[in-house]
Amino acid sequence: xxxxxxxxxxxxxxxxxxxxxxxxxxxxxxxxxxxxxxxxxxxxxxxxxxxxxxxxxxxxxxxxxxxxxxxxxxxxxxxxxxxxxxxxxxxxxxxxxxxxxxxxxxxxxxxxxxxxxxxxxxxxxxxxxxxxxxxxxxxxxxxxxxxxxxxxxxxxxxxxxxxxxxxxxxxxxxxxxxxxxxxxxxxxxxxxxxxxxxxxxxxxxxxxxxxxxxxxxxxxxxxxxxxxxxxxxxxxxxxxxxxxxxxxxx
Amino acid sequence: xxxxxxxxxxxxxxxxxxxxxxxxxxxxxxxxxxxxxxxxxxxxxxxxxxxxxxxxxxxxxxxxxxxxxxxxxxxxxxxxxxxxxxxxxxxxxxxxxxxxxxxxxxxxxxxxxxxxxxxxxxxxxxxxxxxxxxxxxxxxxxxxxxxxxxxxxxxxxxxxxxxxxxxxxxxxxxxxxxxxxxxxxxxxxxxxxxxxxxxxxxxxxxxxxxxxxxxxxxxxxxxxxxxxxxxxxxxxxxxxxxxxxxxxxxxxxxxxxxxxxxxxxxxxxxxxxxxxxxxxxxxxxxxxxxxxxxxxxxxxxxxxxxxxxxxxx
Numbered sequence: 001x002x003x004x005x006x007x008x009x010x011x012x013x014x015x016x017x018x019x020x021x022x023x024x025x026x027x028x029x030x031x032x033x034x035x036x037x038x039x040x041x042x043x044x045x046x047x048x049x050x051x052x053x054x055x056x057x058x059x060x061x062x063x064x065x066x067x068x069x070x071x072x073x074x075x076x077x078x079x080x081x082x083x084x085x086x087x088x089x090x091x092x093x094x095x096x097x098x099x100x101x102x103x104x105x106x107x108x109x110x111x112x113x114x115x116x117x118x119x120x121x122x123x124x125x126x127x128x129x130x131x132x133x134x135x136x137x138x139x140x141x142x143x144x145x146x147x148x149x150x151x152x153x154x155x156x157x158x159x160x161x162x163x164x165x166x167x168x169x170x171x172x173x174x175x176x177x178x179x180x181x182x183x184x185x186x187x188x189x190x191x192x193x194x195x196x197x198x199x200x201x202x203x204x205x206x207x208x209x210x211x212x213x214x215x216x217x218x219x220x221x222x223x224x225x226x227x228x229x230x231x232x233x234x235x236x237x238x239x240x241x242x243x244x245x246x247x248x249x250x
Numbered sequence: 251x252x253x254x255x256x257x258x259x260x261x262x263x264x265x266x267x268x269x270x271x272x273x274x275x276x277x278x279x280x281x282x283x284x285x286x287x288x289x290x291x292x293x294x295x296x297x298x299x300x301x302x303x304x305x306x307x308x309x310x311x312x313x314x315x316x317x318x319x320x321x322x323x324x325x326x327x328x329x330x331x332x333x334x335x336x337x338x339x340x341x342x343x344x345x346x347x348x349x350x351x352x353x354x355x356x357x358x359x360x361x362x363x364x365x366x367x368x369x370x371x372x373x374x375x376x377x378x379x380x381x382x383x384x385x386x387x388x389x390x391x392x393x394x395x396x397x398x399x400x401x402x403x404x405x406x407x408x409x410x411x412x413x414x415x416x417x418x419x420x421x422x423x424x425x426x427x428x429x430x431x432x433x434x435x436x437x438x439x440x441x442x443x444x445x446x447x448x449x450x451x452x453x454x455x456x457x458x459x460x461x462x463x464x465x466x467x468x469x470x471x472x473x474x475x476x477x478x479x480x481x482x483x484x485x486x487x488x489x490x491x492x493x494x495x496x497x498x499x500x501x502x503x504x505x506x507x508x509x510x511x512x513x514x515x516x517x518x519x520x521x522x523x524x525x526x527x528x529x530x531x532x533x534x535x536x537x538x539x540x541x542x543x544x545x546x547x548x549x550x551x552x553x554x555x556x557x558x559x560x561x562x563x
Contacts, residue, residue, distance in 0.1 A: 002357075009354055017342055081340070089338035089399065092302055093355040094327045 006096040010103025018111055029115050032066045036123065043185075052127030059123045060138060060210035061183040063116050067145040068181075068203060070115065071108045072174050074150045075157030075166055078104070082161065097246040101154060105238075108150035109143050116142055130214050137223065138213040141206050144230040151234075151241035158244060181207050202229050251407055251438040252278035252301065257310035259296050270296040272462035273310065278440060278455075280406075283433050285453030286442040287548065289560055293462040294442040295335065295411055301440070302332035302409050315406040315438075328356070331400035331408040335415065338396050341385035345376055345395045348384070349402055356403040370398040374428065390421030397428060401437070408432060410441045414448060426452050446548045446560060458552055465555040470548060477546035477554050479504060480520035482527060485540035487511045496534040502526055507553055514553070516546075 018025060036059070044054040081087050090100055116139060120130070130138075153170065160166050180194075181187075181203040187195050198204045209226025212218070257274040260267050271293040278284040286294045300307045301314060303323040312319035315329035339348055349367035354360065371380045374394050379387060387395065393413060401408055410429070414422045429452060432439055443449055449456045450470045457467040466473055486493045494508040497515060502523045505516040517523035520543040531538055552560040 006355075009351070013351055016347075017340075021342060084340055085334050085336050085338035086340050088304065088334055089352070090355060091304060092327060092330070092332040093352070093403075094324055094357065095355040 003096045003099055003102075006099030007102045007106065009095075010099050011106045014104055014107035015110065018107060025111055025115065028066070028070050028111075029118055032062050032115075032119055033122070035062050035065075036119065036126075039184075040126070050127075052129065055123055055126045055128045056130075056214050057186060057211055059120065059128055060214045061181075061207055063119060063138070063142055064145065064181065064203060064207050064210055065178060065183045066115060066119070067112055067142045068149060068174065068178060070112050071146040071150040072153050072170055074104070074108050075153035075170070076163060078154050078157045079161065079163055079166065082158075098242050101151065101242055101245040104154060105147055105150045109146045112146040113139055113143060128214075131216060134213040134216060134218050137218060137227075138210045141210050141213075141226055141230060144227070144234045145203070145206060148230065148234040148237045151238045155241035155244045177201060177203050180204060183207055186211075202233055205229050251280045252276060252284075252312070252314050252440065254301070254312040255310055257297065257300060257312055258308045259293075259300060259305065260308055269462055271300070271307075274459075274462075274464055276457060276464070276467075278407075278438060280438055281433060281436055282454040283429060283439045283441060283452055285449040285456035286440070286459060287444070287446070287449040287456050287552075287560075288442075288459035289444055292459045294444075294459055297459070298332075298409050298411050298440070298442055302330060303327055304332070328403070329406050331403070331405040333396045333400040333408070333410045333413065335411040337392055338399060339384040339387075339392060342383060344383055345380040345387075345398070346371060348395065348399060349380075352399045353402045358403065366402055370402055373431075374398045388421075390417050390424065393417060393421070393425060394428065397425075401432065405437070407438045407440060410439065412442055412444070414443070414445065422448075444560070446552075450548050456548075458548075458555060460552075460556045466551060473548065473551045474546045477516065477550045479516055479518045479546075480523070481544050481546055481550055482515045482517055482520055482523060483540075483542045483544070484513045484515070484527065484531070484538050485511060485542075486513060486531075486536060486538045489536050492534070493531060493536045493538070496530055496536065497527065500526070500530060505554065507557075507559075509559070514550075516550075516554070 040055060040058050043058055044051055047054055087100070120128070120135060156169065157166055160169065180198045180201040182198060187198050187204060190198060205222065205226040208222040212220035212222050254274055254276045257271060259271040260269045274297055286297070288294050296305070299305045301312060301319065303319070303326050307320070314326050317325035317329055319326055339345070346367050349370055350363045353363035353366050358366065371377055374397070376394060376398065379391055384392065384395070397410065397413065400410070413429070414425050417425060429439055429441065441453065453470065455467070455469050456473070457464045459465070484493060488511070490508045490511055490513055493513050494506060497503055497513060498506050502517055503515050504518065507514045515523070515527065524541065524543060527541070549560050552558070
């Protein structure tokens with residue numbers, strides 16, 4: 001009860017800050033739009049597919065990319081808060097330590113889902129057609145990614161406590177995740193060894209699952225597999241982050 | 251209000267162990283301004299952060315406002331306020347928003363939190379800027395907001411870590427008034443400082459800390475009385491060593507400390523010692539450019555306890 005109340009309190013404050021300075025939300029929407037408008041048409045030609053079908057492959061990939069890169073770097077904000085003394089001020093109050101993490105991560109999940117919804121809607125004129133139920137399931141996949149990676153990012157930021165160390169680390173982890181997930185091009189074009197490596201990337205399951213959903217196949221095995229894999233990983237990551245948060249923010 | 255026994259903390263810095271706090275025993279009474287005086291790096295902030303539940307002590311016991319620090323840090327948090335040295339406000343929000351949030355983090359319901367914020371804005375005279383973003387505040391304004399945040403839940407004890415460092419003289423005087431007002435409202439104030447005049451003018455009692463240990467504790471007057479007699483400071487540019495040599499061992503000199511250009515003498519009676527000092531120096535051919543007689547200050551207390559001047563360290 002106290003956890004829920006405190007989480008809501010922190011979430012409200014964080015959300016207010018986002019709405020007050022929505023620049024980064026707008027930037028976060030514009031960047032995937034570049035891919036949609038400037039790279040999408042290329043893909044259509046390269047894959048020799050009709051527009052609707054190309055976007056059905058491409059949009060879910062872009063959304064997963066947004067979920068990864070939109071949330072994996074949130075740790076930077078936490079470092080600024082540490083520096084300003086805001087975290088320390090929270091720590092001397094009896095506020096729940098877990099709420100300090102969850103309130104922030106939920107903010108990240110909500111802002112991601114808003115961006116994802118906007119991009120999905122903007123893709124409809126290009127011929128994208130997706131059922132509401134399928135889209136909601138795909139958004140559940142995105143939400144899990146966002147929750148997992150934002151919690152991980154906060155935990156790493158608390159360990160490193162410096163932007164200079166955080167940036168290279170996140171990039172080093174983030175870029176192979178992106179390349180091996182089949183986001184930009186489907187992994188079926190990969191040579192055998194690369195496809196094998198990609199199989200071990202949980203985010204490539206997320207991409208496959210979202211693509212199946214956008215193609216209108218919610219019964220495809222990749223859908224429940226991606227939800228299961230991400231669900232388990234999210235639980236593991238959040239409890240790890242919660243523990244390290246509680247430990248260093250005792 | 252605060253009792254500690256043998257409070258200890260060490261840090262590991264590159265394989266070396268640094269004993270930041272080495273057994274601190276303290277007793278702070280209800281409703282007093284207790285000053286923690288010492289040079290930078292003496293362990294003041296580490297002690298304060300332990301008492302405020304921010305870091306765990308390695309050893310020792312502490313009771314704060316009736317709650318046990320080691321067994322029940324959650325209860326300690328409810329009963330104390332803490333204001334860090336570096337500030338605590340977020341630039342993009344207003345002081346009023348910060349005050350409401352802070353009250354709510356203590357579990358206070360929204361309408362009550364709003365009332366408390368309004369009252370704090372009034373009593374700390376923040377009205378002029380409380381609805382502007384924190385990034386527009388001056389250093390003194392920020393510090394007043396920090397303290398208002400620290401006491402929003404009406405704690406019995408407030409810890410202030412160097413509240414006047416970096417403030418201009420006017421803001422500093424204003425801050426002293428705020429601290430005295432908190433005491434008049436019945437709060438116990440625990441303050442760290444490295445300013446001698448601040449400890450002297452503001453605090454009811456002080457503890458002097460050096461290298462992780464308390465070297466003296468008492469009211470400023472008691473401590474200064476311990477250094478009995480008078481202090482004579484002789485300015486002897488370039489000849490301090492020579493002057494110290496001839497003055498040391500003279501019957502009227504109780505203790506002597508020399509630095510680069512000055513020699514400081516502790517004597518029983520300044521009025522009779524001064525002509526003798528002048529004669530001795532004259533006889534040895536040491537020229538002096540100033541001689542000054544004063545009552546012992548807290549710096550003299552520090553000097554006699556540690557062998558160093560707080561001004562120099």
